[in-house]
Amino acid sequence: MVKLEELITLHNGKLLLSGNEAIVRGAIEGGIKVATAYPGTPSTEIIDTLFKISKKVGIYAEYSTNEKVALELASGAAISGARALCSMKHVGLNVASDAFITLAYTGVRGGLVIVTADDPSCWSSQNEQDNRYYARLANVPMFEPSNSQEAKEMTISAFKLSEKLELPILLRTTTRISHTLGPVSLNPIKKISSHEEFVRDTERFVMVPKNALVMHDKLLKKMKKALQISEESPYNKIIRKEHKEIGIIVSGNPFNYAYEANERLGLKASILKLGMSFPLPVQQILDFIKDLKKVIVVEELEPILENEVRSISSSLKQRPIIYGKLTDNFPRSREYSTKIVMSGFSKSLSLKSIPENIDLTKKTSNSTPSRPPVLCPGCPHRASFYILKTTLGKKVIYCTDIGCYALGIQPPLQIGDLLICMGASLGTASGVSQTLKEPAVAIVGDSTFFHASIPALLNAVHNKHRIVVLVLDNLTTAMTGFQPHPGVELTGYEKIPIENVAKGCGVKYVKVVDPMDIDVAKKIIKNAIALDEPSVIIMRHICSIYERRQGVRHYPYKISEKDCTNCLACIKILGCPAIHIIEERVKINDVLCCGCGLCAHICPQKAINQTG
């Protein structure tokens, strides 16, 4: 929403920014030189924005093939002295973790900020893992902003801290930070000088066992220094209120709920807000809790803070009672709200009456029809799923993958039996096929193919697995908002066709077909499923929304009232959102219709024709 021009040129004033945009602004104010990422909700707008402005602000930005590559690239840049930012969704850090954990040993020279955007409540993810554990696992400092303003400031601080400690810094957001817009005060964009040079230091940067052990000890020393910095960090602060016996400890977005819940319940409890949340400021926590009788820890997902506060409190002679998830007062899954935190406070403090009625819930009866996300009108995946359903049906197991096509599980198409993580369709299909001794189908998108499927494809070829790999190639990374990938045409970039990759991996049966050529595609799938070896079928057709955005329009289709018998085949077989029943008759909405023609193909009466 924010005008890019304002984001990169204004030196003062206020802008309404999302957490992601605020991180971009922070990176610019902080002198960023290199930005890398693989897109993933809720982190995507960081790299989208940096990519768009890269030329204007003079930085290098790229969409890397996956998060591990993105982090390795950012590490190489930071070790060579540049300030680099690498952003990813929470599960992306799993992919990058191999690089990430050892990178803590070598450390960096230029500032390196790694943004991990967690997704409590799985708004757009396959799990709701808590990446605060990664700070502990790798032993690197972590910042957790509570709003856009802090997201900007902490990005700048993270660059500085990274250079001071020569360590990468984690900046953890959650969906409600990444995608909430709030006012952000701007500071001048100054030219920040940096010295880019790779200074050879084998003992530090070549992680053979002998060197790694030494660097591990050095990392522990650096983290002792980080602890001192955390004790004095302005991001770790107390909001003092009148109550002498009750205190609240909180970090990140839950601070917002805790603050409002404290006000609404009139608790007047002091709040220790932790913005630099790893390493925890042990002494500050001790000072805060030592005179309290009750301490409530508020955090979404895992009881990480709570466990650590419990452990810190063990050195006190008189320990306060600590309330949290381990005392069953707060939930351990899904995102919080002020109401949930008020309920947690009430349970912890055994409040008999709550000053305001917090349960105004008017239950919506389940007669309201649900509206789950569905494949868009004109989506070429709909044709691919229709083809699968009418050729292989329920006879095979469909291992699917991360992307729009996961929506194939919705009725009426209902294709998708197993989905775990990026790229898992191929490996899981191999496992299913080897076990059941029958062919299995792997469904994978174009961007996901490049992200994490190639080693699994090589494995299937080498071990002669009977899998049919269906690459649903819509020529863009559609789910996250149309980012490029190595298989697309882009001026100034090298295109690597998926069919060449498949052939290079040793696949013998490689076919490219337009899923709108239904009969041809059906024949190819029938041939592939009969093979004793892996095959790759690339179903290539541009994403209908992406095509529209590029200004290409096709004439919509129309149902002839004379020929239509209202058999509803189009509706019951395809489930296209552009086809409706209005006053008992089937109609095509000509604004939504993209003119793909799939409904015309399947209409038994041939009653659907293109207009224009």
Add this chain to the structure above:
Amino acid sequence: MDEFNILIIGVGGQGVLFTSEVLGEAAIKSGLNVRVAEIHGMAQRGGSVICSVRLGKDVYSPTIDEGRAHLILSLEPIEALRQLKFANPETVFAVNMNKIEPPGIYVSDKKYPEISLIFNRLKAVSKNILAIDALKLANEAGNPATQNTVMLGLISASKKLPIKTQLLKKTIISLIKKKFQESNKIAFILGFENYEKSKIVG
């Protein structure tokens, strides 16, 4: 507490995010503190979309608690029903009567409820209901995609919003492409002018 909570709901593709961001921008220009909470990604693909805009000095939480919306702007009738839990007897509902049937209902045993039934359920919660055929007015404005602007005009006329009408109109225009500005101006005025007519009595 000093807060004004607006829930904006609809179907992916209707401009729920844009409408929320317009209100956020206009709030900043009015010197108000604001939080606009959006959801991107998977949830947007033709599914129910819910955004919240919170205005006021003491606003911290991005989201609105159940029962605490001052205004619910619904771009589609059953979406208002789905989020009824956010309302209280004082809540103002502004509802676009133009229905979008979820494609899933044609292959399930559920039916899209009668419009009159939907409004009866809303009326059972609050008497402050504004109902408008935003599609009809958007078409009059020359652009069916301006339904959300019609709705913004309507809520602006209700005088509940702590944002001035002229400022809101200006903000909308400043955020859209030139070729759509004229139709949006008309859409806003049509929404504004139909305020009295949109009131549901009884």
